[in-house]
Amino acid sequence: MNPRKRLRTMIEQPDHIIQAVGAHNALGAKLVEQNGFDAVWASGFEISTAHAKPDANILTMFEFLEAARQMADATHLPIIADCDTGFGNVNNVIRMVRDYEKAGIAAVCIEDKVFPKMNSFIPGYQSLAPKDEFAAKIRAAKDTQHDPDFVVIARVESLIAGHGMEETLARASAYEEAGADLILIHSKQKDPREIFEFCRHWNSNTPLVIVPTTYPSITLPEMVEHNIKVVIYANQALRAAVKAMNHVLSLLKSSGSLLAIQDDLSPMDQLFEIQGMKEMIQQEERYRKQEVR
Ligand code: SPV
Ligand code: MG
Numbered sequence: 001m002n003p004r005k006r007l008r009t010m011i012e013q014p015d016h017i018i019q020a021v022g023a024h025n026a027l028g029a030k031l032v033e034q035n036g037f038d039a040v041w042a043s044g045f046e047i048s049t050a051h052a053k054p055d056a057n058i059l060t061m062f063e064f065l066e067a068a069r070q071m072a073d074a075t076h077l078p079i080i081a082d083c084d085t086g087f088g089n090v091n092n093v094i095r096m097v098r099d100y101e102k103a104g105i106a107a108v109c110i111e112d113k114v115f116p117k118m119n120s121f122i123p124g125y126q127s128l129a130p131k132d133e134f135a136a137k138i139r140a141a142k143d144t145q146h147d148p149d150f151v152v153i154a155r156v157e158s159l160i161a162g163h164g165m166e167e168t169l170a171r172a173s174a175y176e177e178a179g180a181d182l183i184l185i186h187s188k189q190k191d192p193r194e195i196f197e198f199c200r201h202w203n204s205n206t207p208l209v210i211v212p213t214t215y216p217s218i219t220l221p222e223m224v225e226h227n228i229k230v231v232i233y234a235n236q237a238l239r240a241a242v243k244a245m246n247h248v249l250s251l252l253k254s255s256g257s258l259l260a261i262q263d264d265l266s267p268m269d270q271l272f273e274i275q276g277m278k279e280m281i282q283q284e285e286r287y288r289k290q291e292v293r
Pocket of ligand 2: 044045
């Protein structure tokens with residue numbers, strides 16, 4: 001089954017929570033797949049960090065797309081691409097959907113902030129786009145896609161920007177009406193209470209997506225209870241990698257010896273396995289045999 005169909009099937013499967021994990025390149029995506037998750041989140045935050053650039057639309061669409069394309073190329077998992085605000089207005093969204101669909105991406109997610117967006121956890125810069133303007137972007141995205149299985153996610157930043165529940169629900173409903181396949185409801189609270197409140201008011205069949213970065217206490221049974229369909233663990237793998245790399249680098253610097261860090265390293269064989277080295281050698285041998293004949 002192709003990744004888009006797989007994502008659609010998982011969305012329609014009752015009582016299954018899709019667990020997506022953030023990545024910024026093929027390696028990250030591959031590890032997400034090897035650890036049994038359902039999908040990869042091509043995270044704007046991760047891709048920006050990997051370029052040592054702020055998560056604020058400093059990178060261009062091409063750079064985000066190229067990272068997502070490499071992830072799709074390296075795994076069989078559906079890639080859910082974080083596309084910020086759609087890289088501009090409706091015209092940019094139309095080009096974006098064409099290009100992401102051609103690259104084999106299963107889903108795109110756009111958020112209702114003004115371009116250039118700012119990472120949701122930086123206070124003071126969270127300006128929302130007018131509701132109708134963003135709904136038009138969702139309509140443009142849905143009108144542009146060719147494959148009916150391609151998924152468009154509308155991300156509501158109204159709670160992040162400090163607007164009330166009423167405004168937040170009105171925005172989510174407008175984006176649903178515009179054709180969004182899923183609604184991502186984002187929060188920066190330290191506990192999931194406002195997310196639960198939103199879920200209780202969400203009397204609709206359009207499934208919900210959450211990103212519980214700031215409220216890690218939420219459990220999978222609580223998500224089932226609140227009808228949440230997709231959970232995105234957006235950046236934990238990268239944050240773990242940065243911590244592990246810093247640990248090894250500081251130990252190496254202070255000790256001046258590779259022996260001090262041996263226990264902290266993945267074996268080389270594991271990296272060859274990620275590369276697909278064995279398969280490459282097997283394929284070369286197959287063709288070499290054909291040459292001899
Ligand atoms: C990302 O991973 O880029 C996201 C999620 O958009 S968040 O950083 O929580 O806004
Ligand atoms: Mg992002």
